[in-house]
Amino acid sequence: MKELRLAHVAHFNGEVNIPGSKSISNRALLLAALANGPTELTNLLDSDDIRHMLAALSKLGIQYELSADKSRCLVNGNAGPFAVAAPLTLFLGNAGTAMRPLCAALTLGRGVFELTGEPRMEERPIGDLVNALRQLGANIKYLKNSHYPPLQIAGTGLTGGTVTIAGTLSSQFLTALLMVAPLAQSAVTIEVQGDLVSKPYIDITLALMQKFGVEVQNHGYQRFDIAAGQQYTAPGRLLVEGDASSASYFLAAGAIAGGEVKVTGVGRQSIQGDIKFADALAAMGAQIEWGDDFIISKGSQLQGIDMDMNHIPDAAMTIATAAIFATGETRLSNIYNWRIKETDRLAAMATELRKVGAEVEEGEDFIRIIPPKTVQHATIDTYNDHRMAMCFSLLAFADCGVTIRDPDCTSKTFPDYFRQFAALSR
Ligand SMILES: O=C(O)C1=C[C@@H](OP(=O)(O)O)[C@@H](O)[C@H](O)C1
Numbered sequence: 001m002k003e004l005r006l007a008h009v010a011h012f013n014g015e016v017n018i019p020g021s022k023s024i025s026n027r028a029l030l031l032a033a034l035a036n037g038p039t040e041l042t043n044l045l046d047s048d049d050i051r052h053m054l055a056a057l058s059k060l061g062i063q064y065e066l067s068a069d070k071s072r073c074l075v076n077g078n079a080g081p082f083a084v085a086a087p088l089t090l091f092l093g094n095a096g097t098a099m100r101p102l103c104a105a106l107t108l109g110r111g112v113f114e115l116t117g118e119p120r121m122e123e124r125p126i127g128d129l130v131n132a133l134r135q136l137g138a139n140i141k142y143l144k145n146s147h148y149p150p151l152q153i154a155g156t157g158l159t160g161g162t163v164t165i166a167g168t169l170s171s172q173f174l175t176a177l178l179m180v181a182p183l184a185q186s187a188v189t190i191e192v193q194g195d196l197v198s199k200p201y202i203d204i205t206l207a208l209m210q211k212f213g214v215e216v217q218n219h220g221y222q223r224f225d226i227a228a229g230q231q232y233t234a235p236g237r238l239l240v241e242g243d244a245s246s247a248s249y250f251l252a253a254g255a256i257a258g259g260e261v262k263v264t265g266v267g268r269q270s271i272q273g274d275i276k277f278a279d280a281l282a283a284m285g286a287q288i289e290w291g292d293d294f295i296i297s298k299g300s301q302l303q304g305i306d307m308d309m310n311h312i313p314d315a316a317m318t319i320a321t322a323a324i325f326a327t328g329e330t331r332l333s334n335i336y337n338w339r340i341k342e343t344d345r346l347a348a349m350a351t352e353l354r355k356v357g358a359e360v361e362e363g364e365d366f367i368r369i370i371p372p373k374t375v376q377h378a379t380i381d382t383y384n385d386h387r388m389a390m391c392f393s394l395l396a397f398a399d400c401g402v403t404i405r406d407p408d409c410t411s412k413t414f415p416d417y418f419r420q421f422a423a424l425s426r
């Protein structure tokens, strides 16, 4: 397996324009496909997760034109649900933002669809979403294990009425249900059961639905009312913000290395919850400056923190590796759902942090990290998890540097990551 040796980086300075947000790209593509009229998406992310969504939409008969650099996509909307005559298999890799929303969207139209993915996708639950869609009349079968992909969906349309959905494992289930609710046959009321995780991702969903002309009445994150007879309307042009989770690695690097790093394309005006990562970094002692579409981080000695990270589950991983450079211990809590993402991230993080000498307590839904006095060189296993590879690049700021196994797994959301990281390293 390929390994990338990162030698000690003494200085990290400069500006980086962050590639488009995965969460916004895949939502915008699906809504543009369902909408009435053409949508021009700019700054679209070019990565595995987006390629899976684009390939699926193409098989579903959606026509789009992608620019040579894949950052601009003109989507010709279908003006409603997809209808396909012959059975289709859609392979969605390990993209949660493709699997969950497409599962819901395909129940709306006509056709027989199989949704498959990488082996890890078959271990990532989807039962809470299927249970909710079945209450609206959806016809979905599990092809292997109950509650997990692969799935077979026969499009029948969705009825409407009141539907309950569990919110405790993933917000993507509620996102998927929200996106299809306006296209059900009658009004839909969604009641969320249990404490909803990853709440800010619902804000992204609602913001994009609104950009495509659909209004949702919500009572916090507990209940959502969606009127019947709505249609998604193409907004004309839509700029995809830079990915706030991808920005986290550069902001942390600026803080650890003592330089000054400016990330552009994402800032105070963002609809992404992961911009709150900058506040977590500030709580560790970093100096942060905000602009409407940039964030600057400057270094100073970091201190450990004790924080509930449920609102920023992806960027929280960056705090875990930044904690190696802090004084005192760091405790990140309320992160049970790390276990059901690209890998069991709680187990993976604990194992790899121990390799560099940290003392780590892995709880069922928390991690406690005591940094080592001296960081040891380690070869980091990345478990086919892009964020493991990107987080552990920060260990390059230790005197011994670090070696990353399978660095190309960043292709899920940030294919160019290590080149961009090198560009700011001295
Ligand atoms: O809706 C989204 O775009 C996402 C929601 C989050 O997942 P969960 O809601 O499963 O925590 C996040 O981890 C994922 O990377 C993207």
Ligand SMILES: C=C(OP(=O)(O)O)C(=O)O
Pocket: 094, 095, 096, 097, 314, 341, 342, 387, 413
């Ligand atoms: C959890 C993630 O991805 P997915 O959208 O596949 O859930 C992630 O990108 O960290």
